[in-house]
Amino acid sequence: MGLKIPLSIVGCGPGAREFLTREAERVVSEAEFLAGPERLIRLFADSSARKLPWSGKTDDLIKALCAPMGQGVRVVALVSGDVGAFSLASRLVEAFGKENCRLHPGISSFQLAFARLCVPWENARLVHAHGGDPGVDPAGLSRERQVAVALDAGKGWDWFLRAAPELMNTHDLHLCADLSLEDETVVAVASAADLAAMPPPRLAVAVFLRRGRLPKNRPPPFA
Numbered sequence: 001m002g003l004k005i006p007l008s009i010v011g012c013g014p015g016a017r018e019f020l021t022r023e024a025e026r027v028v029s030e031a032e033f034l035a036g037p038e039r040l041i042r043l044f045a046d047s048s049a050r051k052l053p054w055s056g057k058t059d060d061l062i063k064a065l066c067a068p069m070g071q072g073v074r075v076v077a078l079v080s081g082d083v084g085a086f087s088l089a090s091r092l093v094e095a096f097g098k099e100n101c102r103l104h105p106g107i108s109s110f111q112l113a114f115a116r117l118c119v120p121w122e123n124a125r126l127v128h129a130h131g132g133d134p135g136v137d138p139a140g141l142s143r144e145r146q147v148a149v150a151l152d153a154g155k156g157w158d159w160f161l162r163a164a165p166e167l168m169n170t171h172d173l174h175l176c177a178d179l180s181l182e183d184e185t186v187v188a189v190a191s192a193a194d195l196a197a198m199p200p201p202r203l204a205v206a207v208f209l210r211r212g213r214l215p216k217n218r219p220p221p222f223a
C-alpha cells in the first residue's frame with residue numbers, strides 16, 4: 001500500500017493536556033481525520049478534523065482507517081502514553097507497513113509513575129496486564145529489581161491480585177492510578193490484605209521496588 005500521506009500515530013501521554021508534546025499538538029492540528037479512544041479525542045475538542053472515537057476491536061479500527069488513508073486524507077491515530085510501550089501503534093504499523101506510518105512519541109504512563117516516585121526506571125521490567133493475564137510467572141518477576149505493571153479494572157486486575165502477594169514478600173508496592181488526571185493517586189500498599197480490599201483502578205501502573213530502593217517514611221515526592 002503506497003500512500004501519498006502516511007498515517008501519523010501520536011502518543012498522547014497519560015491523559016492530561018499538559019503532558020502532550022508540542023509536536024503532538026502540531027500533528028493533530030494538521031489532521032483531517034482523528035481516530036482514537038474517546039478520552040484522547042476529547043483532548044482535541046478544538047480540532048475541526050472528522051473524529052472517530054474508537055473503543056472496540058483493533059481490526060475494526062484498521063478497516064475504518066483504510067478508506068480515508070486511500071483517499072489521501074491526513075489521518076491521525078491517537079494512542080495513550082508512548083507509541084513504543086504496549087501500544088496499539090505496533091498493530092497499526094504491522095497493518096499499514098513502516099513506510100506508511102510516522103510515529104510521534106509521547107510520555108509513557110510508566111515514565112510518569114517512576115517520576116512520581118522519584119526513582120529512575122532504566123532497570124524496570126515492564127509487564128502488560130491491561131485486559132488480561134500477561135502470562136508471566138510472578139516467581140520470575142521477584143528476581144527483578146523493579147517491576148512495573150500496566151493495569152486496568154478488568155481481568156488484568158484479577159491476575160494482579162493473584163500475582164502481587166508473592167512479589168510483595170521482596171518488593172514494596174506503589175499503586176499509581178489515573179496519573180496526570182484529576183483523580184491521580186499514588187499510594188504505597190502495605191500488605192496483600194490492603195491490596196485485596198482496594199477497588200480496582202480504572203487506569204494504573206503498579207510499581208514494585210525491591211526493598212531498600214525507596215527510603216521508608218519518605219513523604220510523597222510531589223505533594
Ligand SMILES: C[S@@+](CC[C@H](N)C(=O)[O-])C[C@H]1O[C@@H](n2cnc3c(N)ncnc32)[C@H](O)[C@@H]1O
Nearest residue numbers: 014081082085108109130150151178179203204
Ligand atoms: C494499552 S496500555 C498503553 C500504555 C501506553 N502506551 C503508555 O506508554 O503508557 C494501557 C495502560 O496504560 C496505563 N495507563 C495509561 N494511562 C494511564 C494513566 N493516566 N495513569 C495510569 N496508568 C495509565 C494503564 O496501565 C493502562 O491499562
